[in-house]
Amino acid sequence: MIKSFFPPSRTLMGPGPSDVSPRVLAAMARNTIGHLDPAFVSMMDEVKEMLQTIFKTSNALTMPISAPGSAGMECCFVNLIEPGDTVIVCQNGVFGTRMAENVTRLGGKLVLVKDDWGSPVSVDKVEQALKDNPDTKLLAFVHAETSTGARSDAKTLCALATSAHVLSIVDAVTSLGGIEVDVDGWGIDAIYSGTQKCLSCTPGISPVSFSDRAVEKIKNRTVPVSSWFLDTNLVMGYWGAGAKRAYHHTAPVNALYALHESLVMVLEEGLDNAWARHELNHEALAAGVEAMGLAFVVEKNSRLPQLNSITIPEGVDEAKVRGLLLENYSLEIGAGLGALAGKVWRVGLMGESSSRRNVLYFLSSLENTFSELNVDVAYGVAVKSALAIYES
Amino acid sequence: MIKSFFPPSRTLMGPGPSDVSPRVLAAMARNTIGHLDPAFVSMMDEVKEMLQTIFKTSNALTMPISAPGSAGMECCFVNLIEPGDTVIVCQNGVFGTRMAENVTRLGGKLVLVKDDWGSPVSVDKVEQALKDNPDTKLLAFVHAETSTGARSDAKTLCALATSAHVLSIVDAVTSLGGIEVDVDGWGIDAIYSGTQKCLSCTPGISPVSFSDRAVEKIKNRTVPVSSWFLDTNLVMGYWGAGAKRAYHHTAPVNALYALHESLVMVLEEGLDNAWARHELNHEALAAGVEAMGLAFVVEKNSRLPQLNSITIPEGVDEAKVRGLLLENYSLEIGAGLGALAGKVWRVGLMGESSSRRNVLYFLSSLENTFSELNVDVAYGVAVKSALAIYES
Numbered sequence: 001m002i003k004s005f006f007p008p009s010r011t012l013m014g015p016g017p018s019d020v021s022p023r024v025l026a027a028m029a030r031n032t033i034g035h036l037d038p039a040f041v042s043m044m045d046e047v048k049e050m051l052q053t054i055f056k057t058s059n060a061l062t063m064p065i066s067a068p069g070s071a072g073m074e075c076c077f078v079n080l081i082e083p084g085d086t087v088i089v090c091q092n093g094v095f096g097t098r099m100a101e102n103v104t105r106l107g108g109k110l111v112l113v114k115d116d117w118g119s120p121v122s123v124d125k126v127e128q129a130l131k132d133n134p135d136t137k138l139l140a141f142v143h144a145e146t147s148t149g150a151r152s153d154a155k156t157l158c159a160l161a162t163s164a165h166v167l168s169i170v171d172a173v174t175s176l177g178g179i180e181v182d183v184d185g186w187g188i189d190a191i192y193s194g195t196q197k198c199l200s201c202t203p204g205i206s207p208v209s210f211s212d213r214a215v216e217k218i219k220n221r222t223v224p225v226s227s228w229f230l231d232t233n234l235v236m237g238y239w240g241a242g243a244k245r246a247y248h249h250t251a252p253v254n255a256l257y258a259l260h261e262s263l264v265m266v267l268e269e270g271l272d273n274a275w276a277r278h279e280l281n282h283e284a285l286a287a288g289v290e291a292m293g294l295a296f297v298v299e300k301n302s303r304l305p306q307l308n309s310i311t312i313p314e315g316v317d318e319a320k321v322r323g324l325l326l327e328n329y330s331l332e333i334g335a336g337l338g339a340l341a342g343k344v345w346r347v348g349l350m351g352e353s354s355s356r357r358n359v360l361y362f363l364s365s366l367e368n369t370f371s372e373l374n375v376d377v378a379y380g381v382a383v384k385s386a387l388a389i390y391e392s
Numbered sequence: 393m394i395k396s397f398f399p400p401s402r403t404l405m406g407p408g409p410s411d412v413s414p415r416v417l418a419a420m421a422r423n424t425i426g427h428l429d430p431a432f433v434s435m436m437d438e439v440k441e442m443l444q445t446i447f448k449t450s451n452a453l454t455m456p457i458s459a460p461g462s463a464g465m466e467c468c469f470v471n472l473i474e475p476g477d478t479v480i481v482c483q484n485g486v487f488g489t490r491m492a493e494n495v496t497r498l499g500g501k502l503v504l505v506k507d508d509w510g511s512p513v514s515v516d517k518v519e520q521a522l523k524d525n526p527d528t529k530l531l532a533f534v535h536a537e538t539s540t541g542a543r544s545d546a547k548t549l550c551a552l553a554t555s556a557h558v559l560s561i562v563d564a565v566t567s568l569g570g571i572e573v574d575v576d577g578w579g580i581d582a583i584y585s586g587t588q589k590c591l592s593c594t595p596g597i598s599p600v601s602f603s604d605r606a607v608e609k610i611k612n613r614t615v616p617v618s619s620w621f622l623d624t625n626l627v628m629g630y631w632g633a634g635a636k637r638a639y640h641h642t643a644p645v646n647a648l649y650a651l652h653e654s655l656v657m658v659l660e661e662g663l664d665n666a667w668a669r670h671e672l673n674h675e676a677l678a679a680g681v682e683a684m685g686l687a688f689v690v691e692k693n694s695r696l697p698q699l700n701s702i703t704i705p706e707g708v709d710e711a712k713v714r715g716l717l718l719e720n721y722s723l724e725i726g727a728g729l730g731a732l733a734g735k736v737w738r739v740g741l742m743g744e745s746s747s748r749r750n751v752l753y754f755l756s757s758l759e760n761t762f763s764e765l766n767v768d769v770a771y772g773v774a775v776k777s778a779l780a781i782y783e784s
Contacts, residue, residue: 001659002442004415005435005652007425016642020424023396028646029421032412032594033399034724043397050394066596067459070641071621078619098620105618196642202424204458204596204644226497226618227470228490229463247729249462250408250588252596254420255647260397267393332426337639 013362014334015146017196017203018350024201027261028254035251043260050263055209057183062209063239064259066252069173072192072206075230076169079218080190083107085137088129090121094147094337095171099140117339118297121152130164139166144175147337149298149309158186167214177266178278178306189214198306200351201262204255278305281354284386288363291385292377297344308347316375329365359386405754406726407538409588409595410742416593419653420646427643435652442655447601449575454601455631456651458644461565464584464598467622468561471610475499477529480521482513486539486730487563491532509731510689513544522556531558536567539729541701542690550578559606569658570670570698570742581606590698592743593654596647670697673746676778680755683777684769689736700739708767721757751778
């Protein structure tokens, strides 16, 4: 007979999920009510309104998709691509690669703009690709590449798309809540995020937003959207304005309680404060890591404060280090993915996980683990260097 | 400034979600851990094993999809249909209609077998359709039609499919845990369910299972699955056997804690006991409802114990009755959908909601509401008739 499951208590400093506040967990455990209950529908309106604030948009088509970020990605592509459409996808990590997969599966004509893993998307290459492919319908790129820790210049890339009369699709899974995202200001046409990164909610939901230009393209489709579940025309019958909510699917009621609470918390802190906190904790972490003699994969100007890819020192068994951190310190950090597998650790400072306590705990735990394994780094300086940042 | 949300306390007797046990809610609120954490991976194995037991299958490809039942439906269709495939869909309510939508959106050749809303799928018509369409690849039908309360003969329909060398897709969203479902015994090739019905978990996850024949068809596809998120070949890299779990998407960690706990509870009670409980509470409800003079939409032999469609008496404002039940008794029942909109109430007795307390509370609340509205039914007999069933 299988028994109830009690998870160990962890400090989550991987690429997500991040630490979840007890307030959010408590919200999630409130009693389930119906997805058409008037009380629930009012809460849905609040979730939409808070998402608009956090995305910095007045887009009416702003809502949480009832599935994880990769379904949010698929929602953007499946609604906006018609077979034969030329789509430029910028690939500088795992998630650009996944975007490209979406395009080919949906019958789009794929144009790949490749950059090294760890580099931001090259603005010049995108400009050239737009010139070379005048029939382009969509430009898609990842704002914050979770697999490498590189931040791309979303504002400039979207401006290029706009002046070429091309719609933009932006992956903001890891950026939203951690660094600036400005949907209306930058002219983003379709954007998706996730709940388990800088919003510090439990995983499983994907906030999305579509501009009026994007909605226009969807309405003028000649081929129906291949996905019934993700068809925005149908989903909006339930999430849309007005008293009459049409049943589409049963919303994940308790997951939305959690999202609601996490959005309330983000807005209580204020977006500017949240971004400054992510920046400060990243600087402290970087000071500590670099004092030990470790290097970052991404060059300084393009580093994401919330996702720190650290090069593994020569001769160190990277899986063993992660294993010891988990076993001795109940501390999770991430492994490298794809081209960076075995070469980097990914240390997340996202949402609730972006705290002074976590930075100091990680540095001392890593230093002690290195000491246990006789790794040749500088000892006794990491925590002090981080503290110096906090005190400056 | 938007404040934290506190839902009202409800008794959920609609078509789902059903009442959720405090044990399941408590599980959901346990601290989030990583989706690749060894402790989480062990829990995933237990979820798979319990789903195999409850589906009565040894299918290796048995897992929970990280999205609601309509995504589970789409998962079955998107993996099994290739453009041009002939698919017979049985339509006797909303969910058969949704199946047909999936087929046409995915480029399948649709053959519709229609039955009246409230009737089960006609075995004779399906037999004829299989004869008339010898190139049929798939037969799809709803076992327990949530929009009407009709139960179809899944065992016989699957046997027809098997002898015609056709794969079957079965919607078990409302049946699983409430009435017998026997995937291996009946030869079901693809099946999907939902968490928020007779499993009495929070909404948002869809358990699915595929037979080896179905897996064979998926592996031999010539056209890739259009959905990246629902491609079983990719999802199984994460949910499959073996120590090495490939990252596919971030699992909805806390929702899976909840599913785990609800499956533990179903197995503690035992499937046979759960089915008997659903049957008994249905009989008591039916006795009370019929004693008042109300009629069921579905004829006795095809009634689902967990979903009771009751014909609205002449001249009664059905929305007003539901509104008063919600307002005065905090009791949710469902409205009619589609062809039955405005004609029926749907009273769910699913999972935790299938209890003597709920049956008696519903009957007395409905009777008092009728009395307030001067509806011409028999008074003072409903609860007594239900009690007589419990005492017999």
